[in-house]
Amino acid sequence: xxxxxxxxxxxxxxxxxxxxxxxxxxxxxxxxxxxxxxxxxxxxxxxxxxxxxxxxxxxxxxxxxxxxxxxxxxxxxxxxxxxxxxxxxxxxxxxxxxxxxxxxxxxxxxxxxxxxxxxxxxxxxxxxxxxxxxxxxxxx
Amino acid sequence: xxxxxxxxxxxxxxxxxxxxxxxxxxxxxxxxxxxxxxxxxxxxxxxxxxxxxxxxxxxxxxxxxxxxxxxxxxxxxxxxxxxxxxxxxxxxxxxxxxxxxxxxxxxxxxxxxxxxxxxxxxxxxxxxxxxxxxxxxxxxxxxxxxxxxxxxxxxxxxxxxxxxxxxxxxxxxxxxxxxxxxxxxxxxxxxxxxxxxxxxxxxxxxxxxxxxxxxxxxxxxxxxxxxxxxxxxxxxxxxxxxxxxxxxxxxxxxxxxxxxxxxxxxxxxxxxxxxxxxxxxxxxxxxxxxxxxxxxxxxxxxxxxxxxxxxx
Numbered sequence: 001x002x003x004x005x006x007x008x009x010x011x012x013x014x015x016x017x018x019x020x021x022x023x024x025x026x027x028x029x030x031x032x033x034x035x036x037x038x039x040x041x042x043x044x045x046x047x048x049x050x051x052x053x054x055x056x057x058x059x060x061x062x063x064x065x066x067x068x069x070x071x072x073x074x075x076x077x078x079x080x081x082x083x084x085x086x087x088x089x090x091x092x093x094x095x096x097x098x099x100x101x102x103x104x105x106x107x108x109x110x111x112x113x114x115x116x117x118x119x120x121x122x123x124x125x126x127x128x129x130x131x132x133x134x135x136x137x138x139x140x
Numbered sequence: 141x142x143x144x145x146x147x148x149x150x151x152x153x154x155x156x157x158x159x160x161x162x163x164x165x166x167x168x169x170x171x172x173x174x175x176x177x178x179x180x181x182x183x184x185x186x187x188x189x190x191x192x193x194x195x196x197x198x199x200x201x202x203x204x205x206x207x208x209x210x211x212x213x214x215x216x217x218x219x220x221x222x223x224x225x226x227x228x229x230x231x232x233x234x235x236x237x238x239x240x241x242x243x244x245x246x247x248x249x250x251x252x253x254x255x256x257x258x259x260x261x262x263x264x265x266x267x268x269x270x271x272x273x274x275x276x277x278x279x280x281x282x283x284x285x286x287x288x289x290x291x292x293x294x295x296x297x298x299x300x301x302x303x304x305x306x307x308x309x310x311x312x313x314x315x316x317x318x319x320x321x322x323x324x325x326x327x328x329x330x331x332x333x334x335x336x337x338x339x340x341x342x343x344x345x346x347x348x349x350x351x352x353x354x355x356x357x358x359x360x361x362x363x364x365x366x367x368x369x370x371x372x373x374x375x376x377x378x379x380x381x382x383x384x385x386x387x388x389x390x391x392x393x394x395x396x397x398x399x400x401x402x403x404x405x406x407x408x409x410x411x412x413x414x415x416x417x418x419x420x421x422x423x424x425x426x427x428x429x430x431x432x433x434x435x436x437x438x439x440x441x442x443x444x445x446x447x448x449x450x451x452x
Contacts, residue, residue, distance in 0.1 A: 004169050005232070005259070030233035035257045040240035047246045051239060054246075054253055056161040084158050 006034040006132050008059040011048040012041045013076060016066035021095060025061060028121035029128065034059075045072060049079030057090060058137050059128055064096040070105070077109055086110075091131045095119070145176045152177075152279055153184065157252065160279050164254055167271040178271050181278040186398075188220070188277035189385050192298035194288040194327075195308030200334045202241040204308060204368040204377075205287050209245055211378045212283055218250040220276030220284040224266055227257040234258075238287065252276060258289055265289075265297050267412060270405055273301065283381075299327035300404035303397070304384045306377075308332045309348070311340040325351060328361050330380045336365040336373065359387060418449055427452065 010026045012019055019041050026036045037055050039047070052060055062069075062076065073094065080086070087110035094106060095115040103114050113127055145166075151159035163181075166174035195201050202223065209219055223238035234257035245251045254276075256266045265288060266272075276284045288298050299305040307328035331352070333345050345363055352361045362380045366373035388397050422428040431448055434440035 004171075005257070007165075026235060030228065030235045031231045033231045033233045035227075035234045035236060035255075037236045037239060037255050039246075040237075040243060043243075047243065050246045053158055053161055055255060056165045 004137060006059065006128065006137055007055060007057045008034050008036045008061060008128070009039065009048070009052050009055060009057040010036055010061045010063065011039050011043050011051065012063050013043050013045060013048060013072040014064055014066045014068045015042060016064070017041045018065045019063070021065070022061075022063035025063070025095060025121060025124055028125060032125045032129070034128070045075035045079045048076050049083055049085070052080060052085060052090065053083045058132065058135075059091040059093070061124075062092070062094045062096075064094070064098070067097065069094065069096070069098055070102055073106060073111070074109060091128065093124075093127070095124075145173045146180070148173075149177050149180045152181070152275070155280070157249075160252065160275065161254075163275055164272055167275060168256065168266070168268045170268060174268075174271070178274060181275055185274045185277035188273075188281050188284045189304065189381070190273055190277070190302045191283060191285045191381060192288065192302030192305045193285060193308065194298050194305065195332075195334070196310075196313070199308045199310045199313075200368050201287050201308055202238045204332070204334055204366060204374075205238075205285055206242045206245060207366075207368040207371055207374045208285070208377060209242070209251060210371075211374045213248060213250065215378065217282040218280065219252070220273070220279070220281035221245075221251065221253040222256060222269060222272055222276070222284065222286045223253065224256045224258060224269065224287060224289050226289050227259050229260075232259075252279070252281065265301070270301050270408070296327055297408075299329075300401065300408075303388055304329045304381055306330045306332055306381070308334050309344060310335045311338045311344045325355065325361075329384050330377070331361055331363045332377060333363065333365045334368055337367045337370060341365065414450075422449055422452070 008029050010022050012022050022038070026038045030036045037051065037057065039051050062073065064072065092111045093113040093115065094111050098106070098114050098116060106114055112131070115124060148159050148163055152163055163174070163177045166177060168174070193201055193205060205221060209221065212219060221242070225234055225236045225238065227234045236255035236257060238255055239246070239253065242253055245253060254272060256269065256272065258266045261267045269286060273284050273286060286298060286302060305327050309331065311333065331348055333341055333348065345365060348363050352363065364373055364377045364380050366377055368374065388394060419428065428449065431440065431445040435442050435445050
């Protein structure tokens, strides 16, 4: 019996240690039937890309509250590219404190969605499921 | 969607880590591509030292694996690590958090860490764990460490799969009594008293020693004291693993050991496939629901229902 499950990496790049949001999202996605790999705080872009490679995840969610996203996110994208992981291979989304002005540039980089404070976890789940459904990944 | 398996296996054997990761997914999903990959990889496996590490939840297994990995890397060994966490029986989802304690290993290209969820399996492993180990072995890892779900009992499965089984115990958590229950003591090739900086570590070590001495048949099980968060005792643990490896590589031990592993693996897979077939067939024709209803109403006993399922 083929048993496909959506695998998600939730990671926190940079130096801020506020991981409540990341944990809430991780738990919500788990409760929605996904396998969620949480790597902990203070991850370098290299560590995140390496975890994504080894775990062969379908989805990567980055959480950041430090304001360094325009600095760190492109480095994550590059580290992924170095490992042959492109925007067609994984669903990338971001969450945290991200000014609206930055969102168009993040989307250009390959982020499919940016979730700010007050986002319902239901919206995140729905977003991931729709993407996975379109690619026939997972039964959730 | 299905990748070209042969090409992917070629890339894996050439050392491509992305190809390895993608094959692991196919194996884990028990997809046709995964089965095909395994049949190609199996003849290339059998060189790695496979180490199973088990112990109750909170005994410090993940931290110990991280510390052990550092020591083994310093000795020049390349590593595969399979870290298993439970799947929620309610949502079928899982939160896999072992990477948190193994963060610094991520920077090392010679360590490949894969998190797995149990996906409904009991016994501390996931259904596809043996296949994942085979792929890491064929990839060329010197040592493959499997960290089980923290259950601490009834984990004979890991012992059947691994060359060397390490059972991790901690002082003051009732483990001395647990240790005496059948099962854990019999599967341990190496016993670890972790968190040995805590009170009562001496007591636990002494109790274990008396159990080991009383059991005396064959090779006495070494007892290693570690404090993995402090990095203490890890060299001794690595030594104990390598000594056990040398022991099972002796010609007269090796053949029997390999055969017992193979037998277990074949039977485990056969069991899984039989049950899958029965469930698939009789879910489709409604027979399973029918028999279950009869048993629930006490019109049929479970034994008769099970017999009916497998003979029809």
